[in-house]
Amino acid sequence: MTNSATSHLLPVFARADLGFERGEGCWLIATNGERYLDFTSGVAVNALGHCHPYLVAALQEQATKLWHMSNLFKSPDGERLAARLCEQSFADFVFFANSGAEAMECAIKVTRKYHAAKGHPERYRIITFDGAFHGRTLATLAATGSPKYLEGFGPPVDGFDQVPLGDLDAVKKAIGPQTAGILIEPLQGEGGVRAAPHAFFKALRQLCDDKGLLLVFDEVQTGMGRTGELFAHKRLGVTPDVMSLAKALGGGFPIGACLATAEAASGMTPGSHGSTFGGNPLAVAAANAVLDVMLKPGFFEHVQKMSLLLKQKLASVVDRHPDVLAEVRGEGLLIGVRAVVPSGDLVTALREQNLLTVGAGENVVRFLPPLIVTEAEIEDSVQRLDRACVKLSGGQLKRAAGQ
Ligand SMILES: *Cc1c(COP(=O)(O)O)cnc(C)c1O
Numbered sequence: 001m002t003n004s005a006t007s008h009l010l011p012v013f014a015r016a017d018l019g020f021e022r023g024e025g026c027w028l029i030a031t032n033g034e035r036y037l038d039f040t041s042g043v044a045v046n047a048l049g050h051c052h053p054y055l056v057a058a059l060q061e062q063a064t065k066l067w068h069m070s071n072l073f074k075s076p077d078g079e080r081l082a083a084r085l086c087e088q089s090f091a092d093f094v095f096f097a098n099s100g101a102e103a104m105e106c107a108i109k110v111t112r113k114y115h116a117a118k119g120h121p122e123r124y125r126i127i128t129f130d131g132a133f134h135g136r137t138l139a140t141l142a143a144t145g146s147p148k149y150l151e152g153f154g155p156p157v158d159g160f161d162q163v164p165l166g167d168l169d170a171v172k173k174a175i176g177p178q179t180a181g182i183l184i185e186p187l188q189g190e191g192g193v194r195a196a197p198h199a200f201f202k203a204l205r206q207l208c209d210d211k212g213l214l215l216v217f218d219e220v221q222t223g224m225g226r227t228g229e230l231f232a233h234k235r236l237g238v239t240p241d242v243m244s245l246a247k248a249l250g251g252g253f254p255i256g257a258c259l260a261t262a263e264a265a266s267g268m269t270p271g272s273h274g275s276t277f278g279g280n281p282l283a284v285a286a287a288n289a290v291l292d293v294m295l296k297p298g299f300f301e302h303v304q305k306m307s308l309l310l311k312q313k314l315a316s317v318v319d320r321h322p323d324v325l326a327e328v329r330g331e332g333l334l335i336g337v338r339a340v341v342p343s344g345d346l347v348t349a350l351r352e353q354n355l356l357t358v359g360a361g362e363n364v365v366r367f368l369p370p371l372i373v374t375e376a377e378i379e380d381s382v383q384r385l386d387r388a389c390v391k392l393s394g395g396q397l398k399r400a401a402g403q
Contacts (some may be wrong), residue, residue, distance in 0.1 A: 001126070002392060004065070008333045012184055015397070016351065018030055018032075018036075018318045018351070019031045020036075022050075022051075022052025023046075023049070023051055024049075024050055024051060025049040025050060025051075025052075025370065025372065026038055026039075026049050026050075026221075026369060026372070026373050026374075026377050028050065033268070034354060035062070035354065035399075036231070036351075036354045036355070036356050037268075037354060037356065037380060037381055037384065038050070038356050038369075038370070039186045039254050039353045039355060039367045039368055039369045039378060039381055040356045040357060040358045040366075040368055041068065041248075041358055041368045041369065041370050042252060043221075043247065043358055043368065044189065044221045044226055044242070044247045044248060044334065044368050045247045045248055045249035045251075045252055045254045046248075046251065046370055047224055047225055047226065047251055047290065047294075047370060047371045047372075048251045048290060048293055048370060048371065048372055049370035049372045049373075050252070050370075052293070052372070054289055054292065054293055055219075055230050055251050055252070055286060055290065055293075056176035056291045057289075058285050058286065058288070058289035058292075058297055059208075059253065059282060059285060059286055059289075060286050060287075061285070062281055062282050062285035063282065065281075066281045067281060067282055068280055069281065069283075070276070070282065071275070071276075071279060073106070073276065075279055075281070075284070077284045077285060077288060078096060078279040078281075078283060078284050078371045080288065081094075081096075081287050081288050081291070082094035083095075084291055085245075085257065085259060085291075086259070086286070087157065088230055088231075088291075089231060089259055090239040090240065090243075090259075090261060091243065091259035091261060092258070092261050092262040092265065093260050093261075093262065093268075093279065094257050094259050095257065095258045095260075095262075095273060095275075096255060096256070096257050096275070096278040096279035096280075096284070097246075097255075097256035097257065097258065097275055097278045097397050098254050098255060098256055098275065098277050098278060098280075098283070099135075099246055099254060099256045100134075100135055100218075100220035100221075100244065100246035100247060101134070101135025101136055101140045101256075102137070102246075102256050102275070102278075103138045103142045103220060103244035103245060103246050103256035103257055103258045104134045104135050104137075104143070104220070104258075105135075105137055105139055105140060105217060106228070106258035106273060107216050107218070107242045107244045107260075108126065108139055108143065108183075108185070108216075109125060109141075109269055109273055110214075110242050110258065110260050110264060110265055110267070110270070111181040111183075111214045111216055111242060111264075111376070112124045112159075112178050112180055113264075113267030113268055113272060114180070114214055114264055114265075114266060114267045115180050115267075116267060116269075117266060117267030118266075119127075119356070122178055122180060123178055123180045124159050124178060124180050125160070125161055125178045125179050125180055126159060126160055126161070126179075126180055126181050126182070126183050126216070127160075127161050127163060127171055127174050127175070127178070127179065127181070127182045127183065127186070128144075128145060128160050128161070128162045128163075128183050129162065129163060129164070129165040129184055129185075129188075129196075130145070130147065130162055130163070130164050130165055130187065130190030131188050131192065131194050131361055131362075132144055132162070132165075132183075132184070132185060132191060132218075133166055133189065133190035133191060134183070134187070134218055134220075135220075136149070137191070138153070138156075138293060139155050139157045141153070141156065141157075142156040142157035142158070142159070142160045143160050143183060145160060145162040149204065161174045161179075165188070165191075165194060165196050165197040166200050166333065168200060168203050168204075168207075168284065169340050171204065171207065171229065172207070175207070175211055175213070176229055178211060178246035179211070180213065180214065181208070181213045181214035181215065181216050181241075182204055182207070182208060182213055182214075182215055182216065182240075182331050183216040184196075184201075184204065184215075184216070184217060184218070184220060185217070185218045185219070185220060185222060185285050186201070186217055186222050186232035186235075186236055187221075187222050187227060187231050187330065187331055187334060188228070188361075189222070189334060189360065189366070190221075190360055190361060191360065191361045191362070192332040192334065192336060192360045192361035192362030192363075192364040193329050193334060193336025193360060193364055193366060194361070194362065194390050195329075195330075195331070197348040198236050198237065199234075199239075200332075201236045202236075202237070202238055203237040205239070206370045208241070214241040214242055214264050215238075215241050215242070216240055216241065216242040216243070217232075217233050217240040217242070217243045217244075218242075218243075218244050219231055219232055219233075219244060220244050220245060220246040220256070220259055220260075221231065221246055221247055221334070222334060223243070223245040223246075223247070223248065223249070223331070224245060224247070224248035224249050224290065224294065225248065225299070225303055225371050226247075226248060226293050226301055226332055226333060226334045226368075226371070227301060227331040227332035227333075227334055228303045228304040228307055228331060228332030228333070229241070229332075230294065230295075230299055232298070232331070232332075235331065239262035241260065241261050241263070242254065242258065242259070242260045242264050243258070243259045243260075244257070244258050244259075245258075245259065248290070248371075249290065249375045250283050250286040250287045250290065251286055251287075251289070251290040251361070252286070253282060253283050253284035253286035253287075254283060255280070255286065255287050256278075261391075267388050268279070274349075284348070285309070287333075294371075299371075302371070302372075303332055303333055303371045304332065306333060306369070306371075306373050306374075306375070306378060307331070307333055307335070308330045309375060309378050310333070310335055310367065310378050310381075310382075311328055311330075311335060311354075313378060313379070313382040314335065314337055314367070314382065314385070315328050316382075317382060317385050317386050317389060318337070320386070320389070321386075321389035321390075321392075322340070322394055323340060323341075323393050324339065324340055324345075324346070324389045324392045324393050325337055325338070325339055325340060325389065326338045326339065326340050329364075330366075331368055333367075333371055333373070334359060334365040334366070334368060335366065335368075336365065336366050336367070337364065337365050337367065337385075338362060338363055338364050339363050339364070341364050341392050342360060342363070343360075343363045343364060345361045345392065346365050346388065346392065347359050347365055349389075349391055350365070350384060350388045352388070352391075353384035353385075353387050353388050354384065355377045355381055355384040355385065355388075367381070369381070
């Protein structure tokens with residue numbers, strides 16, 4: 001697949017033999033001239049599709065004004081973005097970073113420092129859940145806890161206690177005198193579009209309140225409209241103390257954010273954290289433009305409507321091809337189809353139908369269309385899935401017949 005003889009990119013990704021030079025809305029145009037329906041959205045990043053005219057204009061305008069200046073000075077547009085994110089959420093303060101893992105690093109530091117500043121530096125441990133994904137830095141890998149990602153990189157960063165998702169007794173047992181907080185994704189993306197019941201999140205909130213712990217939501221993938229609300233936790237009816245955002249925040253321009261209440265952020269003082277690029281004016285302009293579009297009346301209603309349509313249509317394909325597909329799950333436009341065949345085979349078969357999707361844990365294939373996807377594009381994607389299933393079940397039949 002990869003051309004290791006000529007590529008100088010560090011071979012940490014198993015890249016498909018396909019490259020793109022242009023994007024328009026939900027479509028990508030490959031270097032071979034073919035058009036692909038993009039239901040990866042750059043892994044939940046291009047929420048407004050490719051080259052959304054409003055985002056292009058915002059970035060072009062900013063590019064003629066100011067690209068970068070240091071956090072030694074005030075940032076009027078950064079102030080505005082932070083104020084808007086706080087107005088839309090539980091938070092009082094925002095720290096801007098450049099990626100999801102960095103936003104999570106900040107969330108972990110905020111959680112630890114909160115207790116240290118209150119005279120309890122021994123409270124640094126954070127409870128996490130199996131199937132989680134929080135990033136690829138050393139600390140976020142330790143929080144992720146997956147042995148296959150940790151192996152070979154020395155002792156994992158100490159301070160994370162992983163328990164089974166949805167197991168409240170296990171959470172209670174894991175809480176000790178060193179516990180600082182609980183970290184969870186409202187809906188696991190990489191883990192396979194896996195959700196815990198709403199009641200579980202309510203119970204976690206209660207536990208945190210009872211024990212003086214901070215509740216941290218990793219909304220790097222679920223945030224910014226992906227699940228049909230600006231933030232996924234709005235649908236849970238549970239509010240965290242700290243939240244990380246990234247992926248769709250800049251609509252394709254790299255930016256991450258850590259949001260916190262004034263109380264949760266009370267340990268963070270000048271010098272306790274920082275970033276050279278965090279809050280970069282281009283990134284902030286992109287994120288402000290994303291918010292302009294998402295906060296227009298009807299935006300989330302559209303996402304919810306498309307979600308329902310996609311789920312219904314996918315369910316009918318699952319019914320038609322029980323030898324290939326098993327189940328549809330997820331919320332908003334973070335939809336997973338659990339496969340019977342190896343999920344990698346399904347991703348490949350879909351790519352051969354010019355439909356791009358992303359694998360996830362539990363043998364799931366993620367359908368992550370841009371949130372601006374139309375009914376016609378959803379119909380189109382489902383027809384491509386149907387054709388891929390016909391091919392895959394033909395292969396199954398051949399294998400079963402010993403051919
Ligand atoms: C993608 C992701 C991250 C990591 O984001 P990066 O920008 O790749 O560092 C963290 N948490 C969740 C839930 C994610 O989906």
